């Protein structure tokens with residue numbers, strides 16, 4: 624995924640990339656990436672400084688962290704990046720703001736590869752605890768029943784003995 628610096632025009636230039644997850648080396652033991660990674664990069668700015676506004680979309684599948692049923696994950700990520708030509712007399716980079724990263728490019732550079740950053744943004748967009756639905760009830764820790772589908776009796780039987788004493792009194 625290379626932004627050709629020579630192709631950038633004065634007003635606004637758009638680059639679109641479609642790369643398969645395999646090609647991008649996207650791999651996670653818990654997540655299966657199902658669709659091509661669509662990346663759109665809008666480039667604006669001046670000759671000496673370009674702002675890259677990147678948005679990424681793809682789809683993955685993983686297991687619900689509570690009930691282990693498959694969950695489809697539409698993934699969206701974006702990041703901004705400033706490419707600054709450092710000219711013949713390179714200066715120390717300015718401190719980048721929190722959202723916008725600053726990268727210095729040499730005048731002789733013809734392209735800038737964003738593959739690594741796109742991969743990083745996708746990995747960051749993965750939920751830590753994916754859920755099939757907000758109120759997923761998970762699996763019963765005793766019998767393993769999927770509590771979204773049925774109610775088991777374990778909850779009642781495994782009552783804390785101290786409570787059953789109390790129950791007798793009631």
Ligand SMILES: [Zn+2]
Nearest residue numbers: 687690755759
């Ligand atoms: Zn679930």
Ligand SMILES: [Zn+2]
Nearest residue numbers: 763766775777
């Ligand atoms: Zn149970």
